Amino acid sequence: MSSTPSQPPTSQANWELDRVVAELRAVREKWRESQQRARDAGGRELPSRETLGRIVEALRGVMFPMRLGPSDLRQQSEDFYVGFTLDSALNALLGQVRLELRHAGRQSPAPDQALEARAVTIVRDFAATLPSIRALLDTDVEAAFRGDPAARSVDEVLLCYPGIVAIINHRIAHELYLRELPLLARIVAELAHAETGIDIHPGARIGHSFFIDHGTGVVIGETAVIGDRVRIYQAVTLGAKRFEQDETGALQKGQPRHPVVEDDVVIYAGATILGRITIGKDSTIGGNVWVTRSVKPGSHVSQASSRSQTPD
Secondary structure: OOOOOOOOOOOOOOOOHHHHHHHHHHHHHHHHHHOOOOOOOOOOOOOOHHHHHHHHHHHHHHHOHHHHOOOOOOHHHHHHHHHHHHHHHHHHHHHHHHHHHHHHOOOOOOOHHHHHHHHHHHHHHHHHOHHHHHHHHHHHHHHHHHHOOOOOOHHHHHHHOHHHHHHHHHHHHHHHHHOOOHHHHHHHHHHHHHHHOOEEOOOOEEOOOOEEOOOOOOEEOOOOEEOOOOEEOOOOEEEOOOOOEOOOOOEOOOOOOOOEEOOOOEEOOOOEEEOOOEEOOOOEEOOOOEEOOOEOOOOEEOOOOOOOOOOO
């Protein structure tokens, strides 16, 4: 005896949608008035996380076509794939750059022609950095392979390591940050943060051969400066000790407030390094230590040696 699939019952609930929609509209309008936003801006005002995610994915493939590109790609068609994909990604990026420039200048908008010329120049200059970004990333991949005895190949590192995902996004985001696109840069950084648990502000300056092992919980602040051949482990924080305020009590933006880590430093899991201090070249910072004072080159800081340090 055959049975007829049961149909889900029809809802008889009254959601009062007209009232909810009207109240949501009222809240939106109140917010826009408080922010001096136009009632009809003629479309989307802000860049899109979804679009930027696709752009970054394409750029990863462009820089590493045979490993991060499409699975059916062959070396004979690498250049065609790279050219086609890059053209598409850069045009999509141009649209996002326009949105940020227009949003940033909404109080005193520039003529459309001037905004378009600036957007095109920014994207063209960004595209010109991609070969150097790729070369820099090669040093990061090699550093990860050399620094992790569990790594069997550089290909494994590139395909599997969250630290490499985070640094790829950071290298891209940092170039956008340098071109005065802080919102686009931050979105690209936060895409990696969501994917890996590694939080690197796009303003941080990071030298070559950088390796984040494991990575979850790593935080690197906006004004941090990291030298060459630095290795850090999970749950490391390079943060601020205090936040300066102006005479009105508002936080001062952009002040140097994060550590400077010199070349060839190793920072083990759980270490917290705060303030505009310097970790000298060739130093080792042990796990779970709290450092708020500068460390001389060649130092070895452990929990025992850091007990005399107290947060200021």
